[in-house]
Amino acid sequence: MQFEGLLKKMQTELGNPIQYFGIFQQDVLNYNQLLNKQIEIQHTGYECLNCGKQKKIFRQGFCYDCFMSSPAVGDWIMRPELSTAHLDIEDRDLIYEKKVQLQPHVVYLAASSDIKVGVTRKTQVPIRWIDQGASSAISIVEVPNRYLAGITEVHLKNLFTDKTSWQKMLKNEVIATDLQEIKNSVKSRLPEEVLPYFTTDATLFYEMHYPVLYYPQKVSSLNLEKTAVFTGKLIGIKGQYLIFEDGTVFNIRTYEGYRVKISL
Incomplete structure (x- = not known):
């Protein structure tokens, strides 16, 4: 069986475990069904996600x-x-x-390799946290625009990182912590103009369970520019990564705009 088309970030559905889907022009691929199977990924070309031209991808699929x-x-x-x-x-x-910035945004804490602070549109909860491979996440404030979320994040960067260590995340070296307790402790550190937006709804806490058979002890990233054809046994999916038995990991988000053939 073969799937061919343009790579875009995997679509996800929250569940136990999370479900992952690849949307191609002619087919929909449920990556969860490929666990414990040998698959081949072949790089066949490029297609800009914006203009649609077959031009080499520079960044973020463009x-x-x-x-x-x-x-x-x-x-x-x-x-x-x-x-x-x-x-x-x-x-x-x-x-x-205006369409993107002037809508509700959430500032959150996520537990992955470390405690991370971040910003996302409310419509992207919990998708954003799944994409980052977080084990759990909690909303701190829900504000009416992106600017207010941004200045909140800047304040909290003095206390938390805004980056995820992908190596630790994919080896499941995940920090254990009480996000609700940490959230309550940072309230006094928030900018005054966002205090009215501090969230108290307990349902804004999420736990994520990923379809991973077991985690590798070492990981190395697949580079389609250097390895045009890769074959391996899929053992897990986390964040936007496919995890293979030999420790190779493939970040699909990095290769948006690449045309590929996936063979089973």
Whole structure:
């Protein structure tokens, strides 16, 4: 059996375990059904997620020209404190920026390799946490725009990292902690303008259970530019990574915009 098409980040459904799906032009692939099976991944080309041209991918699934011009990859994506749509100030496309920035956002704590602080749109809960491979996560504040979320994250970066160690996460070297207790302890450290948005709903705590048969002791990342064809036995899926028996891990999010053949 063979699946062929454009790589995009895996779609997920919260469950025990989480379900992972690859959406291709002609097919939908449930990656969970590939566990304990030998699969081959072959790199066959490129296709920019923005313009659709068969141009080499520069970053985040975009070719160089689109990455430098598209509002979907402006600096405020990675640094939400740079958001300006609430001031009617355009970065690249004010209509797009208002659509994305002027909606409810959540600032959260997630337990993975360490305690991580982050920002996501409310509509991306719990998808964002699954994509990061978090074992658990909790909302701290829910604010009406991306800017307020960004300045909250900046304050909390003095206490927590905003990065995940992918190596530790994929070896399941996960920190054990009480996120609710930590959340309560940081309330006094929040910017005054977001205190009214502090969340108290206990249902905003999530635990994630990933489809992993066992975790490797060592991991190394598959690079499709150097290894155009890879074969291995799939033993797990976590975050946006496929985990193989030999310790090779494949970050599908990194290779968005790559065309591949997946053979069983």
